[in-house]
Amino acid sequence: MSETISLKELERKAYRSFFKDGIWDIYLGLLLLAMGGGPALLALGAPLVWAAIGGLAVAALGMFIFFAGKRCLTVPRLGTVRFGPARKVGRKRAVVVFSASVLVGVALFALSWTGITRITVLEAIPLPALVFAANCIVVFGLAAYFLDFSRLYAYAVLYAAAFPLAVLLHGPAQLPYGWPLAYSIASAPMLIIGLVLLIRFLREYPLGPPNTPEPCSQRQLRVRSTVAPGTEERMDG
Amino acid sequence: MANGRDDSGQRPSLADIDRLIHEPARFLVMAHLYVVEAADFLFLQRQTNLTWGNLSSHMSKLEDAGYVHVEKSFKGKKPHTMLRLTEEGRKAFRDYRDRMQETLSALPE
Numbered sequence: 193m194s195e196t197i198s199l200k201e202l203e204r205k206a207y208r209s210f211f212k213d214g215i216w217d218i219y220l221g222l223l224l225l226a227m228g229g230g231p232a233l234l235a236l237g238a239p240l241v242w243a244a245i246g247g248l249a250v251a252a253l254g255m256f257i258f259f260a261g262k263r264c265l266t267v268p269r270l271g272t273v274r275f276g277p278a279r280k281v282g283r284k285r286a287v288v289v290f291s292a293s294v295l296v297g298v299a300l301f302a303l304s305w306t307g308i309t310r311i312t313v314l315e316a317i318p319l320p321a322l323v324f325a326a327n328c329i330v331v332f333g334l335a336a337y338f339l340d341f342s343r344l345y346a347y348a349v350l351y352a353a354a355f356p357l358a359v360l361l362h363g364p365a366q367l368p369y370g371w372p373l374a375y376s377i378a379s380a381p382m383l384i385i386g387l388v389l390l391i392r393f394l395r396e397y398p399l400g401p402p403n404t405p406e407p408c409s410q411r412q413l414r415v416r417s418t419v420a421p422g423t424e425e426r427m428d429g
Numbered sequence: 430m431a432n433g434r435d436d437s438g439q440r441p442s443l444a445d446i447d448r449l450i451h452e453p454a455r456f457l458v459m460a461h462l463y464v465v466e467a468a469d470f471l472f473l474q475r476q477t478n479l480t481w482g483n484l485s486s487h488m489s490k491l492e493d494a495g496y497v498h499v500e501k502s503f504k505g506k507k508p509h510t511m512l513r514l515t516e517e518g519r520k521a522f523r524d525y526r527d528r529m530q531e532t533l534s535a536l537p538e
Contacts, residue, residue: 199460199463199464200464202460202461202464203464203465205476206461206464206465206472206476209475209476268471269475270471270472270475271468271469271470271471271472271473271474271475272468272469272471272472272509272511273465273467273468273469273472274465274466274467274468274511275465275466276464276465276466277466397475
């Protein structure tokens with residue numbers, strides 16, 4: 193059985209190496225920051241449309257960093273791999289969970305027109321804030337499990353804490369920048385961890401020599417494999 | 430391979446072990462390819478810490494044996510090579526694992 197276990201660990205190590213770049217962390221941090229971006233602009237006196245555009249811009253920046261980072265930083269350093277069916281199923285389940293959470297968000301927004309936002313818990317936190325927090329815990333917890341990405345458990349707590357904290361800072365604490373402050377506090381650990389991981393990743397996996405040859409044909413492979421060690425250096429020199 | 434015996438009912442001997450897989454670097458390559466669907470050269474290099482020349486040498490041996498299939502394509506203008514184990518390669522790796530397990534479990538304490 194030990195062979196089976198170590199093969200599993202081998203696969204897990206290979207799979208988890210794609211989370212070592214910190215790009216997921218930066219993306220999630222920016223996404224959370226985007227949620228506070230709109231209210232921050234509103235607090236600065238910007239019109240509602242511009243506040244919404246500002247929030248969306250930060251979210252778009254997160255998306256751009258995610259896709260560009262994976263494409264330009266991670267893949268050229270770690271290579272490309274297609275994992276087995278179990279990982280594909282996990283990824284699909286995570287997508288379903290995230291999609292469901294968007295639906296919950298839309299439903300909450302729709303319900304806010306019915307006056308549900310006036311219902312408070314402990315006379316301070318509105319019910320939607322608690323539903324949002326619970327939704328974050330469930331969604332991120334499930335996604336962490338399906339994606340085998342353990343840092344997401346901690347991020348679930350940060351996402352869940354952001355909304356109630358913003359309400360508390362803005363309401364009872366009467367801080368004018370309560371919303372952006374709460375979201376900045378919650379997203380800072382993700383952004384810091386992401387940046388530290390990204391720097392470590394770039395140091396650990398430098399780009400190979402640009403002229404590293406790719407095996408183009410079977411014959412080329414054979415020719416290269418029969419070249420004695422050191423011969424290439426002598427030829428170059 | 431039921432009960433560690435081959436088709437003729439004999440226990441396999443150490444000499445029957447697939448020497449192509451038995452070499453540590455090739456074993457590492459085979460193990461990595463066994464747990465994924467396909468991977469490119471760079472990924473294998475990163476995971477196994479083998480040099481490019483070493484890896485390509487082992488890869489050509491595994492390809493010659495029919496254990497590895499090489500898919501060539503282009504990503505933009507750059508050539509890109511994906512590698513995956515063939516059915517024969519997967520079977521050979523499973524057989525190797527079973528045989529080693531059987532052989533080593535029979536060792537006295």
